[in-house]
Amino acid sequence: MLKDQKILKVSAIKRGTVIDHIPAKNLFKVIAILGLNNIDNPITFGTNLESGKLGLKAIIKISDKFFVDEEINRIAMAAPEAKLNIIKDYKVVEKKIVEVPEFIEGIVKCFNPKCITNHEEVKQRFTVVAKKEVSLKCSYCEKITDQEHMVYI
Amino acid sequence: MLNKSLISINDYSKEECIRVLDLAEEFEKEPVQNLLSGRVVATLFFEPSTRTRLSFESAVSRLGGQIIGFTDSSSSSVQKGESLKDTVCTVANYSDLIVMRHPIEGSARYASEVSKVPVVNAGDGANQHPTQTLLDLYSIRKTQGKLDDLNIFMVGDLKYGRTVHSLLMAMSQFNVNFFFISPDELKMPNEYKLHLDNMGIEYHEQRDFSDIVPEADIIYMTRVQKERFSDPIEYEKTKNAYVLRNDMLENSRKNLKILHPLPRVTEISSDVDSNEKAYYFTQALNGVYTRQAIISLILGLK
Ligand SMILES: [Zn+2]
Numbered sequence: 248m249l250k251d252q253k254i255l256k257v258s259a260i261k262r263g264t265v266i267d268h269i270p271a272k273n274l275f276k277v278i279a280i281l282g283l284n285n286i287d288n289p290i291t292f293g294t295n296l297e298s299g300k301l302g303l304k305a306i307i308k309i310s311d312k313f314f315v316d317e318e319i320n321r322i323a324m325a326a327p328e329a330k331l332n333i334i335k336d337y338k339v340v341e342k343k344i345v346e347v348p349e350f351i352e353g354i355v356k357c358f359n360p361k362c363i364t365n366h367e368e369v370k371q372r373f374t375v376v377a378k379k380e381v382s383l384k385c386s387y388c389e390k391i392t393d394q395e396h397m398v399y400i
Numbered sequence: 401m402l403n404k405s406l407i408s409i410n411d412y413s414k415e416e417c418i419r420v421l422d423l424a425e426e427f428e429k430e431p432v433q434n435l436l437s438g439r440v441v442a443t444l445f446f447e448p449s450t451r452t453r454l455s456f457e458s459a460v461s462r463l464g465g466q467i468i469g470f471t472d473s474s475s476s477s478v479q480k481g482e483s484l485k486d487t488v489c490t491v492a493n494y495s496d497l498i499v500m501r502h503p504i505e506g507s508a509r510y511a512s513e514v515s516k517v518p519v520v521n522a523g524d525g526a527n528q529h530p531t532q533t534l535l536d537l538y539s540i541r542k543t544q545g546k547l548d549d550l551n552i553f554m555v556g557d558l559k560y561g562r563t564v565h566s567l568l569m570a571m572s573q574f575n576v577n578f579f580f581i582s583p584d585e586l587k588m589p590n591e592y593k594l595h596l597d598n599m600g601i602e603y604h605e606q607r608d609f610s611d612i613v614p615e616a617d618i619i620y621m622t623r624v625q626k627e628r629f630s631d632p633i634e635y636e637k638t639k640n641a642y643v644l645r646n647d648m649l650e651n652s653r654k655n656l657k658i659l660h661p662l663p664r665v666t667e668i669s670s671d672v673d674s675n676e677k678a679y680y681f682t683q684a685l686n687g688v689y690t691r692q693a694i695i696s697l698i699l700g701l702k
Contacts, residue, residue: 361525363506367484387506388527389408391591 263288263310265332266322271295271303273325273394278307280322280354280399281314288312300328316343321354323347324381324397347378355383358396362388371400401697405512405519409530409566414573421538423693423702424686427462431689435701436465442495443469444487445522446502451662452522452532455684456499459691463701468494485514492517497699500524518698526562532661533566535690539683540571540618543657547574551615555581556622556642556667558588563661564622568592578603579612583638585629608641614651619644621660621667646671659683 269277274294283290289310298304313333322329323345333341351373357364364371364387373383373392382393401416412420427433441460445453448471457467469491484507491498492515500511501522508521508528523529541547552571554564558580568578568588572595580588580603587605596603606612613619624642629635643666644658657679660668664680672678696702 357506359505361503361505363484363504363510366504367510369506369510385506387509388525389410390505390527 259337260289260291260308260310260334261337262335263308263312264314265334266307266309266326267304267330267332268298268300268328269305269307269322269326271305274305274307276325276397276399277305277322277329280325281318283307283309286312316346319343320346320348324351324355324383324399325394327378327381347375347381349375351375351383353400355392356398356400357385357388357390358392358398359385359388359390362390364388402700403518404698405508405515405521406530406694406698407508407512407519407521407524408528409533409570411530412534417534417537417570417573420534420690420693420697421541423697424534424538424689425542427689427692428686431462431692433462433692434464435696436460436463436699439465439497439699440495441465441467441695442491442498443467443522444491444498444500444502445469445471446473446484446500446507448472449501449523451684452501452529455687456520456522456531456691458688459695462688463692463695465695469499484511488515488519491515497695520694520698526560528566529562530566531687531691531694532563533570534694535683535687536563536567536620536659536661537570538686538690539657539659539679542686543679544617544655547571547576549575550617551577551579553579553581553609553612553616553619554588554622555609555619555644556624557586557628558582558622559586560628561622564588564620565592567620569595572596572599572601576601579609579616580605581607581609581642583607583624583634583641585634586624610648613648614653616656617653619656619658621658621664623665623667643667643669644672645669646675649675649677652677 271294292307294305295303327347329345331343332339353371357371363369372386376382376384380394382391384391443453443456460467488511497517498519499522500508500519503525505525505527508524512519521528544550558564621644626635656677658677660680
């Protein structure tokens, strides 16, 4: 286990993006949010790795792929403490952190089945009420959608 | 407040709430004022609520305005599958203000975004019913002469009761003491208690209230519905603990008033009705003055 972890940590990519400090339980959510299941780039990931801060964390490495900030901030709901390393020629040329916005539109569905956003074509809008374990207050029904109930669009 | 929709009680600041109450007081003194002459208010009731609709229509009539609208969606184009957006946009062409009740939560906020005239939410499912909250505030201020330093008892279903949640939010802007009296299954949700903690407001939770009635300035009763209980035996065992009887009021404070959003079922015995501390029917009448005030402020008539 420890050995594998080491290998994962050092196994470098030549060019692309490394996303670290993803809570292990949300790895597949992050993959879905970024649409990584639909692209052809080489991707490696490791999960259930020890991390003092997060408990168990996950890491994703995507070759030849760079994200714009807007895309990155979409994962804030699932991985608010994620760190990104932009790799060029095996070297980290830039580090980015995810910023949890104050307000989000789209991205997540309101969990309340009686909410107007689940009945008419209304774009979901939320105020972010907690930034660590992100939870969202719907601007329409005023109910709070927490991590456990978050469904991504 | 001019041209601003009223969707959630949280849309109004403390000062705006007080402005509504002050103006409602004026309307109580002089209910018939021809301010709305030539104006049209649409009352769109996508689900029936006779009590609320009549209160709004009475408020508009006393202001000399005209009313258009429907009383439930079965008789309207909604039945033919028209979207809420289309209905609201159409009606906004014919009216100066829309009063809307709808079973879907958040529908009123959405209507206010697509409507070119202001919208007043008359209840959107389990979410908000801000004019009820304002009339509750009016009733409390009128009977107590103030909104601070009061012991407010909330009794019954505190988990699903939208009126108690909104009243709590509004009253938390003042220095009050809350007593939450409910069965375990229907306790005040944590998010509201957290809010009170953040505001530095004291609250107490109890299963029973017969022994603390003498402490109360306001008792706000709500209905405990059988269908809210997962175990019907639990309901049978607890239901009587949340019924107010006249003999319980023996040692109560002189200024105590009993409020209820109505309709009442069995949670207040009818022997309380003749007690001068029973205020729920006057409370309903206060709704007309409060709605007159809200409509006038939004349309800039005052
Ligand atoms: Zn919602």
